[in-house]
Amino acid sequence: MNIFKPIIALDFPTEVETISFLNQFQEESLYVKVGMELYYQTGPSLIAQLKDMGHQIFLDLKLHDIPNTVYSAMKGLAKLGVDMVNVHAAGGSSMMKAALTGLEEGTESGKKRPLLIAVTQLTSTSEEQMKKEQLINTSLNESILQYARLTFDSGLDGVVCSALEAKLIDQHIAYPFLKITPGIRLKGDEVNDQKRVVTPEEAREFGSSAIVVGRSITKSEHPYETYMSIKNIWEAK
Numbered sequence: 001m002n003i004f005k006p007i008i009a010l011d012f013p014t015e016v017e018t019i020s021f022l023n024q025f026q027e028e029s030l031y032v033k034v035g036m037e038l039y040y041q042t043g044p045s046l047i048a049q050l051k052d053m054g055h056q057i058f059l060d061l062k063l064h065d066i067p068n069t070v071y072s073a074m075k076g077l078a079k080l081g082v083d084m085v086n087v088h089a090a091g092g093s094s095m096m097k098a099a100l101t102g103l104e105e106g107t108e109s110g111k112k113r114p115l116l117i118a119v120t121q122l123t124s125t126s127e128e129q130m131k132k133e134q135l136i137n138t139s140l141n142e143s144i145l146q147y148a149r150l151t152f153d154s155g156l157d158g159v160v161c162s163a164l165e166a167k168l169i170d171q172h173i174a175y176p177f178l179k180i181t182p183g184i185r186l187k188g189d190e191v192n193d194q195k196r197v198v199t200p201e202e203a204r205e206f207g208s209s210a211i212v213v214g215r216s217i218t219k220s221e222h223p224y225e226t227y228m229s230i231k232n233i234w235e236a237k
């Protein structure tokens, strides 16, 4: 069985909308993702509330700055007691190592350090766009693998990528190394701004460690039922 539950992206603008969404899940203990949209409006108090509700939390702030700034920011974020945080691998190995040190120093003694993962190429990026706008002249897969290697060598726990790249990463990077994969859509769903999308079944088949699902659940007519059906697919043997 997969160790991670499907991670629900709580991309809402307010605490009220977030809590009313979560109330539909009654006693279910969830793994939720709080990203920029919600955190910039609600801050640490919502994190404390989600923890009190018994949910695990991926705080997705995608830090990308000079090493000293990321070190200090991570030291502060570690005190929130979340389960996972992230940076952009494009910030480089010194920045990623500084992030890790900040997290280690900021984690209360006796508590578990949050997992630290790095975004490779966003799932909203296509190979064409990467070549044209970032002037990277390799394939998208090679760029992702390079970022994954840099992340692994910097001592982090894994990467954010599309499940389409999970097998490639497994072939080149020693286990255990997490592949946390957004860009999940059910058949027939709108793709929206995502470029590299797969279904939950495909993500499981390709060896993703955890799926991050936003709009397929949050915009569903029946979010609880949709979540449970994704969870069943994800946890099937």
Ligand SMILES: O=C(O)c1cc(=O)[nH]c(=O)n1[C@@H]1O[C@H](COP(=O)(O)O)[C@@H](O)[C@H]1O
Pocket (backbone or CB within 6 Å): 009, 011, 035, 060, 062, 086, 119, 121, 122, 123, 124, 160, 161, 182, 183, 184, 194, 212, 213, 214, 215, 216
């Ligand atoms: O770090 C992330 O979570 C992330 C990285 C990435 O490459 N692509 C990506 O979509 N995400 C996040 O995953 C969620 C995907 O949402 P949906 O497209 O609505 O399922 C959003 O909250 C994004 O911010």
